[in-house]
Amino acid sequence: MGIIDVNGIVKKYGEKTALDNVSFSVEKGEIFGLIGPDGAGKTTLFRILATLLLPDAGKASVEGHDTVTDFAAIRRSIGYMPGHFSLYQDLSVRENLEFFATIFGTTVEANYDNIKEIYSQLEPFGDRRAGALSGGMKQKLALCCALVHKPSVLFLDEPTTGVDAVSRKEFWNILYRIRSGGVTILVSTPYMDEASLCDRIALIQQGAIFETGTPAGIVSEYPYGLLAVKGKPVYPLLQFLRTCDGVVNCFSFGSECHAAIDSSVTGCSRLQRELSGAGFRNFSVREITPGVEDCFLQLSIRKRDGMR
């Protein structure tokens, strides 16, 4: 029995299925990441767990309280940070924080230790309207507001979306420190590179979870060899790689192409020869270890093919 238990949750919006039989469990004191692209159903799942939506089927519980029948108990003990900035833009930083502290029946002073670290960065802007803060600052303020009543479970829906790389890193450091206080954190993100920062992750797409485990565990199950091919022009290169013998699939990752290969058929040197033969110049091929994104793409292809 975990702190958060999700059991066969189904949620439909009219004809559209937003969540299709979702199940997972989160242990106490871990950072559990819900990884998936936009529209995968992450926000819907968060709202069900935060008792804001009713599931059409299945059961979910937070700290043993059912999200449907015992929602009042859950509302007292969780901190929730919605995906979009949801504070009062016309209130100042301090007023926002004080308001959210008060409606949870506490004060900023009483829980200052809990938020000190983040709030100290915001304090110079205490009198500034929340609407006039930068993106990163807004997210920090929202986190402060979600933390100010010392919740034991924290739901963070895409907390780093639209935040610059430096602030994101900082944000994760903050999460680690919150976790060290025994708080269970459920976080969602569309950024695959953040997946490896979580203790455990669930990969979700089109309302269904197709893999749950530690980031390392998921990566270790990657069934193919992986080559990163860099060269120009990118699109013809991608097209050509897909026709090569032994290449299972190939996707572009920024300026590179990641080619999943059957190592018994092809390899680094063979691919180099083939590329030269096809007239590509100034390219490089190197072997790499797969990341969570490679796994995600691989698994989503397998799922799609499985469905056919």
Next chain:
Amino acid sequence: MREFRSFVTKEFRHIFRDRRTVLIVLIMPVVQIVLFGFAISTEINNARVDIVGDLSDPSVRRIVTRIDNNGYLNIGKVYKNTADIDGRFRKGKADVAVCFENEFDDKLNSLGTASIRIIGDGSDPNSAQMIVNYVTGVINDEQGDIDVAWSGTGPSGSSTPAVKYMYNPGMLSSYNFVPGVMGLILMLICSMMTAVSIVKEKETGTMELLLVSPLKPVWIIVSKMIPYFTLSAVNLATILLLSRFVMHVPLRGSLLLLVFISLTFIVASLAIGLLISVISSTQKTALLISGMGLTMPTMIFSGIIFPCESMPSILQYVSDIIPAKWYIIMMKKIMIEGVGFGYMVKEYIILLAMTAFLLFVSTRLFKNRL
């Protein structure tokens, strides 16, 4: 209790930090009163009366002088030919023409009868009718004098009704619209503002956070209502002061009763606002619903502009479900007639029942989830 106080403080901050809201809430009653008071007046002032006839005729001159002396009527142009009337009306230079037949005085004295024709500009039937009534009144007065003069000292057998408008002898339209505007403004401020402020929280997503908090939905509702309740009370005071000292509308009944009934009406309006906020998901929808679905029917059906009694019976039933109608009736009774609560028990019970119903339905429909 601390939660509640902090919530109310927050609401007041929202209001006072948004200049537009402050402007709408505090200035609108003043603008409306002034607008209705001076621009949209249904009274007749300085109607222009053209005379067609011979001014050298003594009887004609006597009647013309009488018309000229009337405060509401002014003599326009005097000419001889009825064919010119059309041109004057078309150019908008005259509102009514009084035509005397030729040798008016001679015929009156020798035959004992002479004819006058009053021609009104029917393109604006309402004012035409009122102006014609005024002119007829003046001529009737003259008729009475002639009767007395001819039959000697005492009054003759003919009787002319003496019309007196009780409570509002001057027929001032401000007596009608001030209670009307009170109903309209309170309805607008309470309903529209409450609806918009709740829907705004839905739109920005802050409602999500409020619902996730341990705060009970009923407290969210009450905290949302209190600031607008206060503002409405301020508006009520503004309107009363304006109507008393600028419009000179009397307050003949009890102020306490007036305030008591107004507060009931304000609660009804707040409940309507809540209801609108439940069914709309964006501020635009809320504004449209309260604008088209609330203000318009209130203006049309509450008797401010069109008297309910002259509506087709179906529309009269529609007007019965408008809370503002009952409120306005009571306000008129208190302010103009100066009667006590005993004369408006029926209206008050209807308003109270509506309030209770609206409050019950809207709090029931207010969801504690998304």
